[in-house]
Every structure is written in structure tokens, then in C-alpha cells.
Amino acid sequence: MLTLYHWEPNANSGKPMLALAEKGVPYESHYLDLLKFDQHQPEYLKVNPDGTIPALVHDGRVLTESTPMMEYIDEQFDGPPLRPADPVERWRMRWWMRFFDSYFAPSLSMIGWSVFVGPAARQRDPQELREAIDRIPLESRRVAWRKALFNEFTAGELAESRRRVAFATDVLERHLTKHTWIAGETYSLGDINGFNLGYALPLSQPERCNDERTPRIMEWLRRIYARPAAKQTWEKGRTQMSSRIRVLERT
Amino acid sequence: MSHPLELYHWEPNSYFLKPLIALEEKAAPFTSHWFDPTRFGQFAPEFPRNTESDLHLEREGPVLVHGDAIISSSFFMLEYIAEALPGAELRPGDAFAHYRARASAQFLGGLGADVTLLGCIKYLGPGLQSQDPQTLKARLGDIEPLERRNAWLGLLDGTYDQKLVGSLQERLRFPLGRLEQALSSCAWLAGSAYSIADIDAFALLRSLPTLAPDLVSERATPRIVDFLDRMHERPAVKKALALSRSGKPHEAFVPGAEPSRWG
Numbered sequence: 198m199l200t201l202y203h204w205e206p207n208a209n210s211g212k213p214m215l216a217l218a219e220k221g222v223p224y225e226s227h228y229l230d231l232l233k234f235d236q237h238q239p240e241y242l243k244v245n246p247d248g249t250i251p252a253l254v255h256d257g258r259v260l261t262e263s264t265p266m267m268e269y270i271d272e273q274f275d276g277p278p279l280r281p282a283d284p285v286e287r288w289r290m291r292w293w294m295r296f297f298d299s300y301f302a303p304s305l306s307m308i309g310w311s312v313f314v315g316p317a318a319r320q321r322d323p324q325e326l327r328e329a330i331d332r333i334p335l336e337s338r339r340v341a342w343r344k345a346l347f348n349e350f351t352a353g354e355l356a357e358s359r360r361r362v363a364f365a366t367d368v369l370e371r372h373l374t375k376h377t378w379i380a381g382e383t384y385s386l387g388d389i390n391g392f393n394l395g396y397a398l399p400l401s402q403p404e405r406c407n408d409e410r411t412p413r414i415m416e417w418l419r420r421i422y423a424r425p426a427a428k429q430t431w432e433k434g435r436t437q438m439s440s441r442i443r444v445l446e447r448t
Numbered sequence: 449m450s451h452p453l454e455l456y457h458w459e460p461n462s463y464f465l466k467p468l469i470a471l472e473e474k475a476a477p478f479t480s481h482w483f484d485p486t487r488f489g490q491f492a493p494e495f496p497r498n499t500e501s502d503l504h505l506e507r508e509g510p511v512l513v514h515g516d517a518i519i520s521s522s523f524f525m526l527e528y529i530a531e532a533l534p535g536a537e538l539r540p541g542d543a544f545a546h547y548r549a550r551a552s553a554q555f556l557g558g559l560g561a562d563v564t565l566l567g568c569i570k571y572l573g574p575g576l577q578s579q580d581p582q583t584l585k586a587r588l589g590d591i592e593p594l595e596r597r598n599a600w601l602g603l604l605d606g607t608y609d610q611k612l613v614g615s616l617q618e619r620l621r622f623p624l625g626r627l628e629q630a631l632s633s634c635a636w637l638a639g640s641a642y643s644i645a646d647i648d649a650f651a652l653l654r655s656l657p658t659l660a661p662d663l664v665s666e667r668a669t670p671r672i673v674d675f676l677d678r679m680h681e682r683p684a685v686k687k688a689l690a691l692s693r694s695g696k697p698h699e700a701f702v703p704g705a706e707p708s709r710w711g
């Protein structure tokens with residue numbers, strides 16, 4: 198029995214969704230609306246008391262960290278391997294997943310929350326938002342949500358995030374001039390991770406990520422989008438967010 | 449694997465301690481290249497470099513050279529050693545145990561960042577003050593990328609004050625509580641077998657009884673103290689710690705992973 202609790206095919210939720218699709222592993226899908234705080238409702242807290250998504254439940258075991266979860270999926274289930282056999286390529290895959298998760302993604306999401314998600318959420322009753330934040334189990338997540346929903350990012354923090362996104366985009370472009378895929382010559386979880394982070398970069402950072410400035414990134418994103426598993430995964434999206442992927446259609 | 453192994457490392461503490469223990473556990477012969485990152489040996493022309501070693505989020509080292517490969521980032525280095533080298537099994541049992549090891553390392557990465565910053569404020573900052581300020585600032589000004597440079601400059605410009613020390617110590621209570629709880633149900637962090645998860649955690653935690661005695665002690669965290677004691681008994685750990693040149697490896701810190709920018 199395999200159950201995945203997830204939001205849109207995007208960022209952390211999209212990682213196990215795309216990995217499972219690539220492996221051809223069927224699962225029971227539970228969609229949680231992150232912006233309605235479904236992940237902090239009592240029913241879900243019985244699955245993951247930390248109230249974070251995604252969560253994968255397999256034969257009674259609960260996995261809540263999306264990047265290690267992908268390695269579990271690859272190791273546990275039959276289907277095409279998603280980790281290189283070569284130890285150096287496997288190390289490179291992990292190194293880049295950490296770079297995406299801990300350097301690129303926090304900066305990109307700070308900009309995204311500041312520009313798109315925060316203003317939309319603030320249309321709601323502030324008292325309702327405060328109560329929703331108070332229900333978040335982890336202190337670190339309460340701090341993050343408070344910053345995001347009440348626009349408590351400083352100008353300095355946002356400037357630093359923009360600098361890091363520009364820097365990381367250029368680093369990735371250079372990497373893809375040397376390697377076909379993130380790990381080297383093998384499509385892997387590193388590409389799945391990076392795709393979930395970067396599929397909308399041509400829309401959110403058009404001056405940074407485009408065919409003239411970052412042709413390797415654009416080609417890499419389009420190659421992943423052309424895979425049947427990616428198409429199948431993004432069709433599960435329910436909001437405008439997932440439709441952004443159409444920017445990768447080859448014309 | 450017939451390629452020779454070369455490890456570029458400093459004192460056996462924190463990130464530098466991890467591969468030293470793993471290589472000893474594997475009984476893998478390696479050439480030790482000891483360098484002093486407080487004197488910026490990691491920027492010497494002969495120091496091995498690639499994109500990943502320049503940009504890895506633990507900043508200053510260690511680096512493992514195996515044939516043509518330059519391996520950085522200490523937990524992934526442990527995974528590489530566990531997977532690529534013959535010798536003692538350092539991977540935990542099954543796929544779920546592997547998940548637990550990786551999730552543990554990811555979770556403790558945040559703890560490691562806070563411990564490293566505390567250690568830098570207590571031990572490295574005063575040491576840097578004794579170096580010639582102009583030479584030091586010129587040296588630090590060359591460091592790329594910017595956030596790696598700023599982590600050093602923060603030790604000189606008053607960014608890291610006592611208020612920050614207090615908030616770092618307070619923040620450590622949560623992961624230490626989780627860790628204490630985890631060790632109440634299993635002997636080792638990924639399950640019943642000793643693994644790279646334990647090497648990872650030990651290296652990050654070992655300095656805490658002296659760095660933050662209110663947080664890690666027999667009274668506050670008996671299971672963590674027992675875990676540290678069991679680790680200290682392992683011959684590989686003893687050999688790794690014996691490589692210290694200062695006799696005080698638990699005081700050896702340089703800027704490492706940065707605490708979360710989201711607060």
C-alpha cells in the first residue's frame with residue numbers, strides 16, 4: 198500500500214510525484230491545498246505531526262523528507278533506475294540536490310512568496326491567517342510562514358535572494374555546458390529535483406533564464422518536459438501554478 | 449578500487465572528522481594532507497578544486513581526491529566512501545534505513561550550522577583578532593563566493609554578538625530534543641546497525657558538551673551522552689581523533705553551512 202500526500206506538482210511535492218511516475222509505480226494520491234493550510238489540519242497531523250508536505254506512507258512507514266524520499270522510491274521499487282550506477286555520478290547527483298534544496302530553492306521561494314503567494318494570501322482575513330499560523334506545529338515553520346504571509350522580508354533579504362538566484366542560474370548554466378544531465382551522462386533524481394525547482398524560471402525570471410542567456414538550461418528543461426512522466430505528473434495539477442509548465446512547449 | 453585516496457583535512461572536528469572516521473572504519477589507506485583553514489591553506493594553488501568544492505555549502509573542507517574525482521560535502525563524502533570502497537559495511541540495513549540515515553543527516557545539517565557558528569564565535573573569532581588586521585582583511589576580501597566571504601567577515605565586524613549566541617543556543621534545544629527522543633527507541637540513528645548516520649551526527653555533536661554544557665550533559669540529554677560515549681569507544685574514532693595536532697580538536701572551527709535564511 199503506497200500513499201502520497203502532496204500539493205501541486207511543484208517544488209517538494211513534485212519531487213516524489215515525478216519520481217513515482219518515472220518508475221511507473223501506482224499510488225493513492227491525497228491532494229492537500231497548501232494555501233488553505235490543509236497540512237495543519239488534525240487529520241493530516243495524524244500522518245505527519247510536523248505538518249509538512251509531502252508525506253509518503255508505505256506499508257505503515259512514514260517518510261517526510263522529499264529528497265531522501267526520492268532515493269527511497271528508487272531503491273525500493275522496480276522500474277528504470279533513477280540513480281547512476283557510477284559512485285562519482287551518484288555523489289554529483291546528491292551534491293547538486295543539496296545545492297538546489299539549500300541554496301537555490303530558499304532564495305527563489307522567498308522571491309516567489311514575496312511577489313505572488315503572499316499578496317494573494319493577504320486578501321484573506323488577517324485574524325484568520327494569524328490563527329492558521331498559530332496551528333503550525335514547528336516553530337521554524339511558524340517563523341517562515343509569518344514572514345511570508347505578512348511580508349516581513351527585509352529589502353536586504355530580498356536583494357540577497359535575487360543575487361543568489363542570479364548566481365545559481367549562471368552556475369547551473371555552466372554545469373550544463375559540461376554535462377548532459379545533472380549527475381553527468383545519466384538522467385537521475387538530480388534532474389527531477391532541479392526540474393521541480395526550475396521549470397517556471399523562464400516565466401518568473403525571464404531576464405535571467407531565456408534562450409539567449411541560458412540556452413543549456415532551456416534545453417535541459419525542455420528535454421525533461423518532453424518525458425511522458427513529466428507530462429503525466431503536471432496533468433495532476435489543479436491550479437494555475439501547474440499550467441506554467443507550458444512555457445516549455447517546443448514551438 | 450585501485451586509485452589512491454587523498455584526503456585534505458584539518459583538525460578532527462565537525463565536517464573534517466567525518467571522513468577520517470569513515471576511512472578508518474573501512475581500513476582504507478589514504479594520504480593525509482593536513483591544512484590550516486584559519487591560515488587559508490584551502491586557497492593554496494596546489495589545493496584540489498572543482499566547481500563543487502568551490503561552492504559546497506560547508507565552505508572550507510574537507511576534500512577527498514579519488515583518482516580523477518574531487519569529492520566534497522561531508523555527508524555525501526560519507527555516502528561515497530560507504531558505497532565505493534571495500535571494507536566494513538557502513539550503510540544501514542534496507543531502503544528505509546537508508547532513508548532514515550539521509551533524513552537524519554538533512555535534519556542535523558541545521559544543527560551543524562548552528563554548532564559551527566557557535567564554535568566560530570567562541571574559538572575562531574578571538575584567534576582571528578590576533579592576526580594582522582590589514583593582511584587578514586585583504587585575504588578575506590579575495591574569498592568567493594560572497595556569502596562565503598561574509599561568513600568570515602562577520603567574525604570581525606561585530607555581526608555575531610551575544611544576542612545571537614543566546615538565540616543559537618535556544619534554537620539548538622529543538623533538534624537536540626528530537627535526537628534524544630530518537631536515541632530512546634534505537635541504539636543507532638538509522639536503526640539497529642551502526643552506520644554513516646552515526647558518524648555524521650557524532651562529528652557535529654562531539655564539541656557540544658564543552659561548547660554548550662547546559663544543552664548536552666548527563667542530566668539534560670543522557671541518551672546523547674551515552675551515544676557520544678559509545679562512539680568514543682570505537683577504535684576508528686580513537687584513531688581519527690588521534691590525528692589532532694592541537695590536542696584540542698573540539699575547539700577547531702571555521703565557517704561552515706549557514707543557518708536558515710528563513711529564520
